[in-house]
Amino acid sequence: MEDTQPAVRARGLTKCFGDVVALDEVGLELVPGRIHGLAGPNGAGKTTLLGLLLGLAVADGGELEVLGRPVGRALAAPDGVAGFVDGPGLYPSLTARKNLAALAALRGQDTGARRIDEVLAEVGLTDVADDRVRGFSLGMRQRLGLAAALLTEPRLLVLDEPSNGLDPAGKQHVHGALRRLADNGVTVVLSSHRMDDLEALCSEVTILATGRVRFSGPLGTLAVETRALDHRLLTSDLRTARLVAAGAAGVTVLDGDVAWRGTEVLVVRATAPAVEQLVAALVREGVGVREVAPVVSPLEAAYLALTEEQRTEEQQEYGR
Ligand SMILES: Nc1ncnc2c1ncn2[C@@H]1O[C@H](COP(=O)(O)OP(=O)(O)OP(=O)(O)O)[C@@H](O)[C@H]1O
Numbered sequence: 001m002e003d004t005q006p007a008v009r010a011r012g013l014t015k016c017f018g019d020v021v022a023l024d025e026v027g028l029e030l031v032p033g034r035i036h037g038l039a040g041p042n043g044a045g046k047t048t049l050l051g052l053l054l055g056l057a058v059a060d061g062g063e064l065e066v067l068g069r070p071v072g073r074a075l076a077a078p079d080g081v082a083g084f085v086d087g088p089g090l091y092p093s094l095t096a097r098k099n100l101a102a103l104a105a106l107r108g109q110d111t112g113a114r115r116i117d118e119v120l121a122e123v124g125l126t127d128v129a130d131d132r133v134r135g136f137s138l139g140m141r142q143r144l145g146l147a148a149a150l151l152t153e154p155r156l157l158v159l160d161e162p163s164n165g166l167d168p169a170g171k172q173h174v175h176g177a178l179r180r181l182a183d184n185g186v187t188v189v190l191s192s193h194r195m196d197d198l199e200a201l202c203s204e205v206t207i208l209a210t211g212r213v214r215f216s217g218p219l220g221t222l223a224v225e226t227r228a229l230d231h232r233l234l235t236s237d238l239r240t241a242r243l244v245a246a247g248a249a250g251v252t253v254l255d256g257d258v259a260w261r262g263t264e265v266l267v268v269r270a271t272a273p274a275v276e277q278l279v280a281a282l283v284r285e286g287v288g289v290r291e292v293a294p295v296v297s298p299l300e301a302a303y304l305a306l307t308e309e310q311r312t313e314e315q316q317e318y319g320r
Helices: 046-053 096-106 113-122 138-151 168-183 195-201 219-225 238-246 272-284 298-306 308-317
Strands: 008-017 020-030 035-039 061-066 081-084 156-160 187-191 204-209 212-218 229-235 258-260 263-270 289-294
Touching: 008 046, 020 046, 020 204, 020 212, 035 046, 035 168, 035 195, 046 061, 046 081, 046 156, 046 187, 081 138, 096 113, 096 138, 113 138, 113 168, 138 156, 138 168, 168 187, 168 195, 195 298, 204 219, 204 298, 212 219, 212 298, 219 298, 229 238, 229 258, 229 272, 229 298, 238 263, 238 272, 263 272, 272 289, 298 308
Parallel strands: 035 187, 035 204, 081 156, 156 187
Antiparallel strands: 008 020, 008 061, 204 212, 229 263, 229 289, 258 263
16 A cells, blocks of 8 residues: 555445444545544544454445545455444453454464463553453453453554553553554554644544544644643732733733632733734743643644534533
């Protein structure tokens, strides 16, 4: 496959369940060798899309190409694709090591014990390799599911909420493994509700709402496209800072002095350049600026703005 060819290309991809349109004319191009994040409110269509990539379901309309090949109507993972949705399928009564051997045998793979040890180490499960999966936590099962996918040496790895249930050390193992895969040219697509995880891991994101793509592209582009964000400023002189901010171009001072970690801070709504000018103006007025930070990250802000429609519809439907 040439580097320039998308790892996934979807055009007008549609999937319905009865009256529910889970995916509505989805168009997508995923650059190979990157980690792509998929975000969206509950019911946005993330799992449905990942299921189509894994060959677990067939689209009702549109075109889907995975790793340069059109996806047919067979319910099977396309060549070179591995992963899971709705948690990995594992055998509870077998140990982690035996699960991997059994899954490899099921696939007709001739996997040596060394390779199994390698993937267990990759996800940080070496110490529990001979424990039965029945006693595993959610996070350990997720990691074992990732190990099972790694055994197939995929070129496209598809994971539905892989960070679910992971403790900080588990997350470090999983994030490390995914980064190493991407460094080796593997494309990773993963869904998450955690914007901090997506920001830490992904170079590109797709935001879905009500089955439609609201944004797809590099995180950097999303930040640039994001309009005014709320910023928190910790200053040496809050009263003067408020006066300066009130007179600054493109800056809206949000009502009230906001307490943050026990300290009164100034919160303004402004674009990044307007915040930079405000900081310069504060310094000119002799106000020390100790900290400037967005109240929510650019990804979270964009996510909230782009998915507002679906969330508003839900609130009306449930009378909240
Ligand atoms: N097998 C199914 N039968 C009926 N409806 C389904 C089925 N799978 C998904 N849906 C519906 O399709 C829509 C999209 O669901 P999907 O699971 O893809 O969303 P999601 O973004 O993964 O949500 P979540 O964040 O809650 O996991 C929802 O309205 C869901 O109820």
